Amino acid sequence: MLIQKKYLESTVEITKVEEKDGKFYAYAKTSPFYPDGKGGQLGDRGKIAGVDVLYVYEKGDEIAHQVTSSIAPGIYEVAIEQKRxxxxxxxxxxxxxxxxxxxxxxxxxxxxxxxxxxxxxxxxxxxxxxxxxxxxxxxxxxxxxxxxxxxxxxxxxxxxxxxxxxxxxxxxxxxxxxxxxxxxxxxxxxxxxxxxxxxxxxxxxxxxxxxxxxxxxxxxxxxxxxxxxxxxxxxxxxxxxLSKMLTSSVDELELRVEKLLNQSRDQALLLSKISQEYATVLSQNLSNKGLVYLEGYSEVGNFLAKIGNFEESILVFYDNSKYIIASKKYDVRNFVSKLIEKFGGKGGGKSEFANYQPAKKLKFEELEEVYHEVYNSGKDQKG
Ligand SMILES: [Zn+2]
CATH class of the missing domain: 3.30.980.10 (Threonyl-trna Synthetase; Chain A, domain 2)
Incomplete structure (x- = not known):
């Protein structure tokens, strides 16, 4: 290898050692350790007196070696990683x-x-x-x-x-x-x-x-x-x-992935349409008064919240992880606040639409109780 003479020395003279934030720095006037970043190059690693050198840098006209433990000032043999x-x-x-x-x-x-x-x-x-x-x-x-x-x-x-x-x-x-x-x-x-x-x-x-x-x-x-x-x-x-997973040769991998992505996009679109249609059917048979409780996929719940007639009612839809809550009559944020107050969890949203994520699924009776507590006083009704 072509390495400047000063980096081929076998010893280093440590003049002082500093400890800062639990780290040790050994200083020398010159060093066979090449500093990190000098000329864009990585620094040397190795040992001084058997202690590991983690990082090397120029500080003023000195060379600082970050070492794993303290070394007393003195002249020491170095071992520099040749593979590096x-x-x-x-x-x-x-x-x-x-x-x-x-x-x-x-x-x-x-x-x-x-x-x-x-x-x-x-x-x-x-x-x-x-x-x-x-x-x-x-x-x-x-x-x-x-x-x-x-x-x-x-x-x-x-x-x-x-x-x-x-x-x-x-x-x-x-x-x-x-x-x-x-x-x-x-x-x-x-x-x-x-x-x-x-x-x-x-x-x-x-x-x-x-x-x-x-x-x-x-x-x-x-x-x-x-x-x-x-x-x-x-x-x-x-x-x-990847080619094994997708049963395709490496040469055809790009085409295969493109096809899969298109398929997946088409299916997502189809699923969204079906959810919308299903939500439409569901919405026609819902009670239009009081608390309307349903469970199902979140896509269906979100569509239902959007298209359903909740002029006189409140929708509470559980998608197996969170509650989707919607109403055109009540400010649903009050409902969510009360749920958080009583059962913990988190949530939020706008007056007509909000989400509530509980620590665990609530019983229907518990939801009903909160509904009565929050809205039957009449104070929270809009308009
Ligand atoms: Zn070079």
Whole structure:
């Protein structure tokens, strides 16, 4: 792997340790632990004096290591997770190749890069990306990977960097030493992160999603190396399960799902029509005075509340979980308030229509009692 010397040291000198909100932070002037987020890259993990390092960041001119327990100041051996470094180098090298591929295929520049624990994102300087551009860039990037080009680390300065055709000009902030990562004749970029010695080690790179982001940019999500294999394994397994569940080949899955969704929409529409018709039939045989109590499906209850004649009555419809309550004579909110007061639960609505969700189903006698309590005084009648 191409890693700067300072990250290859085997010890760290901890100068002080702070405890804050039950968390421990060990500080050092320099550290072999790469800080999280520096240059868009993930940070190192591992151990200092046998204590786990959870997070690493630059604080002023110091490096802070969040550790699982306190360490006394001193010089300690470090153990840095090499498997994680390999993954980081795969994602980072993959990003250089993919960014260069977008530039070559469609003259699209990379604005920024961010590596996460599951995928990396690259913000491209275009408001929209055509899918052909993505697949062509992806294909070129993978051809570069399969060509097993050597990758070189070049240490120079600003003057020396002018001999190279950099993909992106150096930031005006850069002073002193300049580190370049050169991928054969394909790409040269200034970068301080971890990279591989050979493009073949990236294995595979795949764009997995795109998103429009602020400032007219397009963000692409990508996975490389082991992550790309894991991604393929996961999605392949989901697709295989789906195709078994829907008794369809993967190629016909889209059509099959579309058909099922249409069927389901048609059935929902039919169910709604039947509920409406049934509610109409029910409404013709209801008493038009006092408390009208029914049980059934909520679709039927809701239609009934809408179309029924409750000029002189109140509908209380139980759908096996809540009560649908409607009346054109009474303010049903008073009924719901009383039910909550006596039996708990929750509910609310408007004066002509409300819902009440009890803790458990009420007896008809209990509903009747509340009805008499609330309305027989005559005070709550509308008009
Ligand atoms: Zn890099």
């Amino acid at each position: 470094r390999k993954d980081i180098a795969q994602q980072h090298t993959g990003q250089h190749i993919l960014s260069a591929a977008f530039l070559e295929i469609a003259d699209i520049e990379t604005v920024s890069f961010h590596m996460g624990e599951e995928y990396s994102t690259i913000d491209l300087d275009v408001p929209f990306l055509e899918s052909e551009v993505i697949s062509e860039s992806e294909e070129l990037a993978n051809r570069v990977i399969q060509s097993c080009y050597a990758i070189e680390e070049i240490i120079t300065d600003i003057e020396g960097s002018k001999n190279y055709n950099l993909r992106k000009p150096l930031s005006y902030k850069v002073t002193g030493e300049v580190r370049l990562i050169e991928i054969d004749n394909f790409d040269v970029s200034a970068c301080g992160g971890f990279h591989l010695n050979n493009t073949g080690e990236v294995g595979l790179i795949k764009v997995i999603d795109t998103e429009k982001v602020k400032g007219n940019l397009t963000r692409i999500y990508a996975v490389a190396g082991e992550r790309a294999l894991k991604y393929f394994q996961k999605y392949n397994s989901v697709l295989k399960k």
